[in-house]
Amino acid sequence: MATTRSEYELTPVKFSRLTTRGLILGLSLSQVIVLAVAAVVFVASLYAGGSTALFTAPAWASAVGLAVVGIGGRKLVEWVPITGHWLWRKAARQTAYRRRIAKPRPAGTLALPGDAAALRQYEDPETGAVMVHDPHQQTLTAILEVNHPAFVLMDPGEQERRVHAWGRVLSTVCRSGRVARLQVLERTLPDSGSGLTQWWAEHGRDDGSWVANTYRELIERAGPTGERHITTISIQLDMRAAARQIRAAGGSLRGAAAVLGQEMHTLTTALRAADLKPSDWYTPGQLAVMLRTAYDPQVASSLDRAGDLGRDLATAGPVAVEETWSRLRSDSAHHAVLWISQWPRAMVYPGFLAPILLSSGIRRSVTMLCDPVRSDQAARDIRKKKTEYISDATQRQRIGQIEDASQSAEYQDVLQQEADLTAGHGVLRFTGLIAVSADTVDELDAAVAAIEQAAIQASCETRLLVAQQAQAFVAAALPLGRGI
Template sequence: MTDPVYRLPPRRTGTALYGLTLAQLALAGTGLAGLAAATTLLPGRAGLLAGTATLATAVLLATVRVAGQPLHHLLPLLIRHALTRDRHRPTTAAGAARPAGSPRWLRGLDLLDAPTGQLPTTDGNPPMLIHHRRTGALTVVLDVRGGPFTLLDPADQHRHLAAWARLLAQTARDRSTLTFGWTLRTHHAPPPPLTPTSATRPHRAGSTRGAAGDAGQTPLASYRHLLADTLLQHHDLRLWITVNSHHARGRRPELAALDAAHALITRATTAGLTVHGALSTAQLSAEITAHTDPHRPSHPADGGPARTPNAPTRLPAGLAARAGLPGARDTPVPPAPEPPTFPTSSTSPASADAPSAEIEARWDAARVGATWHRVFHIAAWPTSPLHPGWLDPLLHETPTARTLTVAYTPIPPPTSRRRLNHDTAALDLALQIRHRHGVRIPTHLTDARDDIDQRDAELSAGHPELAYTALLDLASPDRQALDTATADLVDLAARAGITDLHPLHGRHQHALPAALPLGLTPRRPHPAT
């Protein structure tokens, strides 16, 4: 018996006319219409020049790409960023109190305390529901831990993937599910301070420091570099589900959302995940702070010395203790990041006077407090056959703190069938056009027929389709570190087969909330199986 082969379908872009998008065809039609109108309304050479300029401008807008982005997409972003950048800059002077109210990027959300006992929580507080004001939807966030997937045998990895596929299918069949997904935040453990050694002790007065003393610094620097390379990583996994409150069927929407979360817990447990419970309001508040401003220094109320939220409270006892091996000495316990003064019930989740509450927007980054963010969109996934651990480089090797969010949106079966019929007709038309004009047929069109047949068989067997999208957020203390981490991230993504990783320039302030475990997914996810 051969091992299963995993494939991710290509992104649905372009039309049958040589892969041109609707926007490109509309621009070309506008240019031709402008040429015809100019030559008709303006006499002589002036009309011809005006019409030619209109057509050339439309063609350039439709075909030219700048930094991987089509020009007709980039220009509206530039104009929008120039008009709205002042709205996303902090207006409160340093040291002044922030006016009461919610940050603009979280004003559409309310945190609700669910009845105690409906779902377990790790801190004993009532479970939390996120209420989306615009749609009325409710989101529940779960604290989840994965297993040692990388260490499993290939057969066990395939079984775990099959169990995860069942979780996706069962959740997608629930009519009340609007969207669901997972958010993985990875950050390094705090570096341990070293005890003084002979290489770092001060020399006594009158002693002569020779070349041997200077050479003692080289082993110490090498040891520090070794410790930095072996720092442990913390992976915080959150599984969340957003439920349509209008499908409560006469029940309270809160209870319907909790029932959907309970069903998701059962499916996740069956799939081999460990679910510790739902997040409470206080936990989500700390979660938002840890995601948006992990480099924020604390502000002691009693005038004590400021410290960073990741500073350890005790010296580490070594790699064994940091790895949690039995019999090792105590490990350092980093204090939890101090959350802003978030409300506890039925109010906006960010009405505090925290200095990191607002997002400062730049074209190529966004800053929250002392942390710089850059959000990427995985525009295309690998189309070649994949093995179970194909995403390991992107998951386990992180240049800096990063958050990976993957959101799934169930597609109704009638919509899936219409899309399948549309894709079949578009493929036949594209092949006919290329055969008629003697144009080479690209590989993705050659394999598209098999993909369509497989989709047809899966839909006929009752399997649902899911639209999905993925956002990846990098967080660094300064711009230089962010640029370095960006270059490393591009290399790691290429090792995983992801070569179409787009930074969302001009939209980082809007994409950052969508990368948090809040259920704020983009409106147009990637339609695929």
């Protein structure tokens, strides 16, 4: 039987570049404002005559330096609001959190620090699933766990088929128009060894032989030192976009839960069609365990054997959180969050993230935030980008500036997005975050260095987020669909 090679070969893919185009000639709005102020001061000093230009030199020279000099991938003028906000939070004592044990919390809250303290829980009476309500962003989020076989162990033909199936899942989310965000979270936790013990009890043959005794001793020793991987998918309903359907379903959170239930059913159907095995939607107890183990990883193995203990959302949050410029400390662990600032610029195969996802001995959470864009809005954004790129190219040609290859590559990315949208594909904005946890600061630094090296092997560029570690940790390590 004759077969073509395309049936068994993986198709490489290419990611769009992070746009660097600014307001004009690659300059951002803040740079343009600072340079305009410097120009006004300099010209005014020339008209004043005399040595005025020398006296005003510190002012306009500092403004030019703020707009031109860069540190850590940002211009100095872009660091001003970040540093100012951090200093304000530091002065207002918003970088430290201590739970008030004697003071009861409002009913229905999640006992989380920072801006996540506003989140509320709602238990759907129809499905028993817990839904997280954000009253400020007007969103409602539900979570489920997904079981899947090891992707890297499949043959190329099966990998290709599953990649296309996952693309259909994302396309389903895009066509809804009511989904604000889809979050895919893959994290590692210390294993108590209960999984291996349960497998041996169900499938093993303990006949007292030397082989059986050796295998049982190996499980007893290696089980508690292992780790387990958990993958969750969170779907978030945009209550503003679904306002009409919510009113038709009865209004309030009950109506929103009914509308979200429709999206949940559509998502589970799409996941099963993609040969993924979704679990039941998370209950309050399951979400409580996940929140607790994110802030306190060392308690994970104990909660596995504790039955119903630790499954109360009212007490699932951290006891103490201390945020620094580039680190976060909570309960029993230190954390650091990395942002995947650049995806592979060359053609890569779907398993390119394997060095990060399969890194052993490191407690980490990898999050993909997928924000679907309506087709009409995506078309408008693409037209706007095309117009701006053509205008910038014309302006650069007029002043004699040489065209940069990276700018041409970004324009080609816009054209490719337009072609994909015309072909019927959905448009999503992806944000990748990696939260790394360790018991000590030294272990955390070593783990961050290992993850950065793994990202290089995956052809990705990562940057350590600063002045926003608490907010970034909630987005990267918790399945609540939070952005940053």
